Structures are given as structure tokens and as C-alpha cells.
Amino acid sequence: MTALLDRAPLGVAVRIARIDWTAMSDDEGRRLREFGLMEGCEVTPRHRGSIFSRDPLALTIGRMQVIIRAKQAAAIEVEAISGETGAA
Amino acid sequence: MTNPIPSIALVGNPNAGKSSLFNALTGARQKIANYPGVTVERKAGHASFADGRPISLIDLPGTYSLTPASLDEAVTRDVILGKQVGERRPDAMIVVVDAANLDNHLCFALELLALGLPTVVALNMLDLAERDGLTLDPARLSRELGVPVVPTVAVRKRGLPELLAAIDGAIQSHQPREAAAAPPNDAALHQRARAIARAATVDETPVRRWTQRVDQVVLHPVGGLILLVTLMFVMFQAVFSWATPFADGLEGLVGVMQSWVVDTFPANFLRDLVVEGLLAGVGAVVVFLPQILILFLFILLLEASGYMARAAFLMDGLMGKVGLSGRGFIPLLSSFACAVPGIMATRAIPDEKDRLTTILIAPLMTCSARMPVYTLIIGAFIPAQKVGGTPIGLQGLVLFGLFLSGIVGALLVALILRRSVTKGNATGFMMEMPRYQWPRAGDIVIALWQRAWIFLRRAGTIIAATTVILWLLLSFPKVPEDSALSQVEYSVGGRIASGLEVLVAPIGFNHDIAVALIPAMAAREVAVSAMATANAIDAGDDEEKMAEQLGERLQGKWSLATALAFLAWFVFAPQCISTIAITRRETNGWKWPLFMVGYLFVLAYAAAGITYWTAVAFGLG
Numbered sequence: 001m002t003a004l005l006d007r008a009p010l011g012v013a014v015r016i017a018r019i020d021w022t023a024m025s026d027d028e029g030r031r032l033r034e035f036g037l038m039e040g041c042e043v044t045p046r047h048r049g050s051i052f053s054r055d056p057l058a059l060t061i062g063r064m065q066v067i068i069r070a071k072q073a074a075a076i077e078v079e080a081i082s083g084e085t086g087a088a
Numbered sequence: 089m090t091n092p093i094p095s096i097a098l099v100g101n102p103n104a105g106k107s108s109l110f111n112a113l114t115g116a117r118q119k120i121a122n123y124p125g126v127t128v129e130r131k132a133g134h135a136s137f138a139d140g141r142p143i144s145l146i147d148l149p150g151t152y153s154l155t156p157a158s159l160d161e162a163v164t165r166d167v168i169l170g171k172q173v174g175e176r177r178p179d180a181m182i183v184v185v186d187a188a189n190l191d192n193h194l195c196f197a198l199e200l201l202a203l204g205l206p207t208v209v210a211l212n213m214l215d216l217a218e219r220d221g222l223t224l225d226p227a228r229l230s231r232e233l234g235v236p237v238v239p240t241v242a243v244r245k246r247g248l249p250e251l252l253a254a255i256d257g258a259i260q261s262h263q264p265r266e267a268a269a270a271p272p273n274d275a276a277l278h279q280r281a282r283a284i285a286r287a288a289t290v291d292e293t294p295v296r297r298w299t300q301r302v303d304q305v306v307l308h309p310v311g312g313l314i315l316l317v318t319l320m321f322v323m324f325q326a327v328f329s330w331a332t333p334f335a336d337g338l339e340g341l342v343g344v345m346q347s348w349v350v351d352t353f354p355a356n357f358l359r360d361l362v363v364e365g366l367l368a369g370v371g372a373v374v375v376f377l378p379q380i381l382i383l384f385l386f387i388l389l390l391e392a393s394g395y396m397a398r399a400a401f402l403m404d405g406l407m408g409k410v411g412l413s414g415r416g417f418i419p420l421l422s423s424f425a426c427a428v429p430g431i432m433a434t435r436a437i438p439d440e441k442d443r444l445t446t447i448l449i450a451p452l453m454t455c456s457a458r459m460p461v462y463t464l465i466i467g468a469f470i471p472a473q474k475v476g477g478t479p480i481g482l483q484g485l486v487l488f489g490l491f492l493s494g495i496v497g498a499l500l501v502a503l504i505l506r507r508s509v510t511k512g513n514a515t516g517f518m519m520e521m522p523r524y525q526w527p528r529a530g531d532i533v534i535a536l537w538q539r540a541w542i543f544l545r546r547a548g549t550i551i552a553a554t555t556v557i558l559w560l561l562l563s564f565p566k567v568p569e570d571s572a573l574s575q576v577e578y579s580v581g582g583r584i585a586s587g588l589e590v591l592v593a594p595i596g597f598n599h600d601i602a603v604a605l606i607p608a609m610a611a612r613e614v615a616v617s618a619m620a621t622a623n624a625i626d627a628g629d630d631e632e633k634m635a636e637q638l639g640e641r642l643q644g645k646w647s648l649a650t651a652l653a654f655l656a657w658f659v660f661a662p663q664c665i666s667t668i669a670i671t672r673r674e675t676n677g678w679k680w681p682l683f684m685v686g687y688l689f690v691l692a693y694a695a696a697g698i699t700y701w702t703a704v705a706f707g708l709g
Contacts, residue, residue, distance in 0.1 A: 027157050027438060028516045033274040034152035035520065036192050046300075047307040053405030056414065056517055058307065062191045063220070065303075065521035067401050067414070072516065 005045065006057065006073035013044040014078035023075035035066045042081065094259055095144045095176055097167060099200060100184035101193045102150030103522040105212045107131075109184055109242035110147040111531050113252075118534075130175075137256050138249060146178065154199050159435040168203065180206040180259050182251065187217035187224055187239070188523070190285035194233075195277050198284075201235060206258040209237045210251055215244070216523065221293035229288035243528045299524050303398070312402050319395075323386045324491060325484040327379050327459070334378035339637075342371030361559060364624035369555030369617035370548070373460055376613065377543060380456040384425050384539045385532065392527035396421070397519060404517050410499050411506030413437070413517035416446040420498070423453035424491070425539070427667045430455075431674055441512035445505050447674055448684050451667050452498035452660065454491045456543075457612040461658050462490055464616050468639035469651040493659050497691065509683070554607045555617050562603070562625050576603065576622045595693060596653040596700030600645065612664055649703035656699035662688035 002017050016039055021029045037043065046065065047058040055070045100106050110118070114133030131147040148167055149160035156162035163172060170177030183200050185193035201207055211226055230237040236254040240247035306312050346367050353359045390396045396418055404414030415437045423430030430450045437443040454462075470483050506512075561581030567573060576582045577599065585602035592602060603622050608615035620638050642651075662668065662685045671681040 024516070028518065030155060030274070031152070031157060031438075031518050033278070034195070035518070036195075036278060038275055038278060047303065047401070048309075050309045050313055050402050050405045053408055055408050056401060056404045058303075058401055058521060063189045064192050065523075067397070067404070067517065067519050067521055069404075069408075069413075069517045072518070 002077045002079045004074050005043070005059075005076040005078050006054075006070040008045050008078055010045050010048060013042050013081055015042050015081050016040065016076055017079045018077040020075040020077075024072055028072060032068070032072065035064070036061050037066075037068075037076070043078070093142050093144055094179040095146065096180045096182060096255060097178035098145060098147045098182050098184055099164065099168060099196075100150060100212075101152055101186070101189075101196055103520060104150065104184040104186045104193060105242050106147060106150060106184045108528060108531055109182075109210060109212060109240065110145060111534055112242045112245050112248060114145055135252070137252055143252075143255075146175075151196070153196055157438050168200070168205075178205065180208070180255055180262075182208055182210050182255060184210045184212050187211045187214045188220050188222060190224075190229075190288065191278075191282050194281035194284055197233070198277060198281060201233060206255070206262040207235045208251065208254045208258050209233060209235055210247070211237050211239045212242055214239045214246075215241045216525070221291075222289065223291035225288050225290050229284065232284045232287055243531075302524060306395070306398050307401060312398070316399055316402055319390075320491075321488060323383070324488050325481065326386070327382050327487075329481070329484070331378035331382055335375045338375040338377070339371075342367055342375065345371075360563070361556065364563075365556050365559030365621055366552060368620045368624040369559070369614075370552050371620070373613045373617050374544070376456075376460040376463065377540065379459050379463065380425070380543055381536055381540055383456055383459070384536055387421060387425055388532050388535050389527050390421075391418075392525065392531060394522040394524045397521045400519065401521065406499075407502075408517070410503040411442075411510075412445060412502055413439070413442055415517055415519060416442065419446055420450060420453050423450040423455060426455050426457065427451045427453065427664070428670045431667070431670050434674070439512070439516065441506075441510045444675065444680065445502050445510045447671055448505060448510075448680065448687075449498040449502050451662055451664070451684065451688060452494045452501065454494045454659070455612070455664075457664060458658050460613040460616040462487055462655065464619075464639055465642075465651050465655055468643050469646075469648055490655060490659055493656075493695075497660065497695075501687070501691075550611055554611075554614050555621055558607050558618055559621050559625070562622055574626050576626055595657070595697040596647075596650045596704070597657075597696070598646065598650060600642070601650075601654055609665060611666070612658065612661075615658075648708040649700050652703050652708075653696040653700035657692045657696035660688055660692035660695050662692075 003014075005014070005016075008014055016037065019029075019032070019037070019039060024032075032038075041061065044060040045057060046060055049055050049057075049070075056067050057070055057073050058065055058067050098106050098110055110131065110133065113135045117135070118131060118133030133145050133147075134142060135145055136142045146167070148164040151161035151164045154165050154168070156165050166172035167175050168178065168181070181200060181203075183197045185197055197209060209229070211224065211229065214224070217224065224239075226237045226239050236258060238247050238251045238254050240251055242248075306315060346363050349359060349363050349367070390399070399421070400414035400417040402414075403417040407414055407416055416434070419430045419433035419437070421430075422433050427450045430453065431447050434443045434446045434450070437446060466483050466486050470486050473482050474480065475482050475485055558581060561584075562576050562579045564579060567575045567578035571578060577586070581603060582599070584606070585599060588605065589597065589599055589602040592605070597605075600619055600622065604615040604618040607618045616638075619642070623638055623641050646654075668681045668685060671684055672678060675681065
């Protein structure tokens with residue numbers, strides 16, 4: 001079962017199933033890959049926005065925390081990691 | 089080698105602790121300049137090997153790969169590849185990686201290693217990695233990468249002699265080799281990096297990181313914002329209250345120097361120039377050094393601790409609404425110290441329209457040069473009392489209000505610009521959130537010293553020069569004995585100001601202000617030194633009058649409405665040639681700086697006018 005990263009619940013680790021690279025500019029796509037956001041890797045959404053807006057989204061990837069906008073997150077399809085709730 | 093002094097570049101990802109390592113290696117022996125033709129800061133410094141042979145070090149802007157996304161990342165690539173004009177290709181590289189984030193940082197390291205320069209990897213911030221439950225094997229990492237790996241803790245100066253010895257060895261034993269091929273694509277590169285990181289990791293104990301708990305509060309949708317506003321509020325209160333004893337001390341010192349000169353030398357042209365021009369003018373500005381340093385101290389601490397990226401996260405929602413991104417928050421906050429470094433910091437914003445808008449609104453952030461003006465007027469016209477029995481000072485509150493007006497004005501201007509002249513797509517916002525770190529006192533002291541030096545140099549050059557010119561204009565011709573006019577009104581400068589006064593009289597400005605406005609174009613704080621000089625000339629040799637402080641003198645001459653209008657003017661007025669010049673350089677032409685100056689003058693005039701008319705309507709005129 002897949003869902004989009006911008007709707008994924010906070011604090012639950014998920015695996016990136018597919019990224020729609022056409023939904024963003026080349027530079028944005030490259031920066032995502034430089035952060036290590038690629039198909040097959042695990043991310044945990046951590047924090048989302050403030051009272052002003054749902055944007056942006058902070059996530060943990062490996063030992064790094066990165067911030068992206070909901071627009072890019074909406075181009076990232078994620079799937080549950082089987083047998084885990086991923087509290088890490 | 090053609091040059092006997094080897095040049096070594098420090099390269100690495102953002103947040104790898106490069107600058108700390110650079111500071112630890114070079115100490116205070118560093119020089120900040122710009123790369124020719126571009127406005128990217130070039131940080132160079134000197135160090136020496138154990139046997140005393142000198143080396144030169146350059147600290148390159150942090151980047152994720154050799155494919156640049158912004159201007160400063162392009163400089164890093166060009167320097168390393170030897171393509172940067174006016175910069176010799178480095179003889180060797182120190183690749184700085186964060187020991188706790190090898191997965192990510194090794195990607196760029198692998199790209200760099202493929203270039204074939206003599207290279208040593210600094211496995212930096214090893215202590216923080218251990219705190220996070222990681223045990224690493226540097227020898228294994230070295231075998232995997234094929235270059236020496238030296239564990240370092242830059243902030244404790246650990247591993248530095250070993251690092252220098254390793255780089256010496258790498259240069260001596262280096263065999264020219266063909267650049268090895270980097271992995272063909274991003275995915276392969278990351279896989280290789282992850283495999284190496286896994287091999288070098290001996291043990292990984294999952295530690296429930298306290299930083300996550302801190303972030304639960306700091307990044308809380310409501311609580312985080314309250315904390316941010318509180319921090320800003322404390323910052324501005326501190327600027328006012330902590331600096332007072334130091335500022336009073338400096339002020340006293342200037343007074344002592346003036347009396348000494350008056351008592352020691354016979355009355356002549358030169359003595360008047362020194363006492364009324366230089367000491368009164370430059371002294372009036374230098375007394376604000378403590379405030380500026382306190383403001384910078386806060387900004388540097390927020391930056392070094394890792395909080396600034398959190399603030400950017402919190403502000404992104406709001407800034408997104410006016411068509412900017414959280415990225416712009418850091419340049420804008422730096423603009424509170426000075427718009428020039430703030431505008432330079434916009435280079436990190438990848439989107440062109442986003443960047444342009446941020447540049448155009450940066451002058452609305454209350455820079456430290458406005459502090460002398462604000463403090464003088466607030467000190468003179470706003471009573472130093474608490475607000476309704478609370479510990480909040482009224483003066484600090486007014487100052488906070490002025491800062492806030494600048495911010496609100498900036499957001500509104502951005503909103504309008506993004507729908508008109510800088511229209512474009514909604515911009516992206518992607519940045520890494522660094523881990524929390526205890527700021528190192530040494531790094532902060534070096535940065536503060538650099539800021540203080542820049543400020544004092546400005547006071548000694550631009551401000552001193554404009555004050556002397558102004559003194560000459562205001563001192564001649566000498567007013568005849570029987571004239572009803574004061575010396576300042578009678579002088580050349582005073583007559584020019586009288587012409588200007590016609591234009592600014594509708595918004596409540598008097599002759600004093602008109603005198604101050606023109607030289608204040610050179611730098612905003614000159615408005616204060618100009619008024620100080622004018623008053624010193626009018627005081628003449630009357631010691632009693634001279635001892636009277638500038639603020640007290642203004643109290644007698646200005647109405648409250650005029651004082652408030654003057655404050656409102658300075659919230660918006662584009663009065664600083666350096667800002668205009670840096671905008672021209674950063675936007676490659678005169679179009680945008682002229683646009684900026686135009687819209688800011690219109691806003692300043694309107695804001696001062698509305699303030700004055702409202703105040704008069706409430707009977708404060």
C-alpha cells in the first residue's frame with residue numbers, strides 16, 4: 001500500500017517507493033538525491049509546518065534531518081515498512 | 089612546485105564543521121576578502137607544519153556535490169578544478185566529513201577523491217558521533233577510501249597536528265595519477281558511500297537522542313513560534329539594557345578627550361575641527377559599538393548552535409505566503425546586523441526571483457547602523473519606565489515596535505513584489521537541519537572581532553571623512569555677531585539644508601534633521617554624528633553646553649511628533665551607499681538598486697508623514 005509523503009503520519013518510518021522526478025525542477029531533484037532521498041531508502045517524517053501553513057516538512061533520513069516543501073513531498077510515494085512501526 | 093608555500097583547500101558538506109576546523113588551524117591569522125568578480129567571501133589563512141614550513145589554507149563554501157546549485161557552491165567547484173579566476177588551484181585538499189553523517193558526506197568525498205589531488209579526509213566531530221552511540225574505525229575507512237583519514241574534533245583542537253602531518257605526507261608522496269572515475273550516477277554513488285560507511289562503523293547503539301526531544305518543543309507549530317518570538321524579544325531588550333554601561337563608559341571617554349584637547353591646545357581652526365568635527369562626530373557613532381556587538385553575538389550564537397535552521401523551518405510557512413522561502417530568513421535576520429552581509433547571504437537562495445525579492449526587502453530589516461539613531465531618539469523622547477508594572481521597559485518596547493514595523497513592511501512589500509515585478513513560480517525550500525551544537529567561544533570571539541573591526545574601520549574612514557566635510561560646510565562662512573541666525577543656519581551646509589527643509593517640512597522634519605539627512609546617505613549612523621557636530625558647533629566654546637548630551641539638547645528643540653516621524657523615516661529610508669552598491673553588484677546592474685532606492689524613499693516619506701500627522705492630530709505636535 002502506498003501513500004504520498006506529504007500526507008504520511010509523523011514519527012513513523014516509511015520506505016520511498018517511487019519519486020515523480022517530472023513534478024520538480026532538475027535542481028530540486030538533484031538536491032533531493034544529494035540529501036539521499038531516493039527510491040528504496042527509509043525516511044521518517046518528523047515535523048510539519050507551523051500555525052501559518054502545513055509547509056514545510058522536516059524528515060529524518062539516516063542520521064540527517066532535512067527540510068522540504070509539501071509540494072516536493074507530494075511527488076514522493078512511500079510504503080509502510082513491514083512488521084515495524086519505526087519509532088526510531 | 090612553482091610556489092614554495094603549498095595551498096590547501098578545506099572542502100566538505102555544509103555542517104561538516106569546516107569553519108571550526110579552519111579557525112582551529114589558523115587561529116586569528118585569517119583574511120576575509122571577495123573572489124574577484126563574484127561576491128562570494130574568500131576565507132584564507134595561514135598555518136605551518138610541525139617543522140615550521142608555512143602553508144596557506146582556504147576555506148571553501150560548503151556544498152553537496154560538484155554540481156553547483158547556487159553561486160557560492162559554484163565557487164567551490166571552480167577553485168577545486170582550478171577554473172576560478174585569480175585563484176591558484178590548491179595543491180591539496182582536506183575533505184571534511186561529519187563522523188556522525190558518513191552516509192551522506194562520503195558521497196561528496198568520493199566525488200572529490202576522484203579528482204586525483206593529494207587528499208586527506210578529516211573525520212570531524214568524532215565526539216558528537218560517539219555521543220550519538222557510534223563507534224567508527226578510521227583505519228578501515230582509510231583503507232576503503234585509499235587516502236589517509238584523521239579523526240579530528242575541531243572545537244577541542246584534537247587531531248590537528250596529525251592532520252597537518254598527514255597532508256604533508258600526502259603532498260610529498262603524491263604520484264600524479266589519472267582521475268579515477270566517480271560512480272556513474274547519484275544512486276550508485278550513494279550506494280558506494282553507504283557501503284563504505286557501514287564497513288567503517290564498528291558499532292551503532294541506537295540512542296534515543298535528546299535533540300529529538302528538544303525539537304519537539306522548538307519545532308512545535310505553536311510553542312516553537314512563541315519561543316522564536318520570545319528569543320527575538322529578549323535579544324532586542326538585551327541590546328538596549330546590557331549595552332548601556334559600556335556605552336556610557338565610551339561616551340564619558342569621548343567627553344574626557346574633548347575636554348583634554350580644549351584645555352591643552354590654544355583655540356584655533358585645527359582644535360575646533362578635532363573637538364567639534366572628529367571627536368563629536370565619530371565619538372557619537374563609536375559609542376554604539378557595544379549594542380552592535382551584542383546584536384551580532386545573538387545572531388552568531390543562534391547560527392552556531394543550529395537554531396537558525398529551525399527558525400527558518402518555523403518561518404517558512406509565513407514567508408511562503410508572501411512568495412519567499414524559509415531560506416530567506418537567514419539573510420533577513422543577518423540584515424538586522426547589516427544589510428550588506430545579509431544581501432550577500434542571499435546567494436544561498438537557489439531561485440532567482442526569490443533571491444531578488446529577498447535582496448529588495450533586506451534594507452527594511454533594522455540594521456545595526458540604525459541603532460544609533462533609534463537609541464538616541466528613543467533615549468531622548470521615550471521615558472525610561474516600565475510598562476504598567478511589568479518588568480518590560482517602554483524604551484525596549486518601542487525599539488521592538490520599530491523592528492516589527494520593518495518586518496511587517498518587508499512582508500507586505502514582498503507580497504506586492506511577488507505579484508508584480510518579481511512574479512514567478514512558488515519557490516522550493518530544501519535545506520539540511522544541522523544538529524544542535526554548543527557554540528565554541530573561540531569561533532564566536534573571532535567572528536565578533538571581525539565585525540567590530542569592520543565597524544571601527546568604517547567609523548575611522550567613511551564616517552570620519554563625512555563628519556569633517558560636514559563640519560567644514562557647517563562652520564563657514566562665519567555668522568556675523570549681529571545675526572539672529574545660529575552658526576549652523578548661516579553656514580553653507582545650513583543653507584543647503586534649508587532648501588531641503590522645504591521638501592521635508594510637511595512631514596514634520598526641522599532644520600536639524602535636514603542637516604543630518606544628506607550626509608546620512610553615506611551611512612545611517614552619520615545622521616547622529618551630523619547632529620552631534622552641528623550641536624557642537626552651535627555650542628562653540630561654551631563648556632557647559634558642550635557637556636550637555638545630544639539627546640537632552642534635542643529634547644528642548646523637537647516635538648514628540650517630529651521625533652516619531654524621524655524614527656518612522658529611518659524604518660524605511662534607503663540611506664546607505666554600501667547597501668545600494670552591494671545590490672548593484674549582486675543584481676548585475678543599476679535597474680534593481682534604483683528601483684529599491686525609489687520605492688524605499690516613497691515608503692519612508694509616506695511613513696514619516698502619516699506618523700507626524702497622526703501624532704499632531706493626537707496633540708503631540
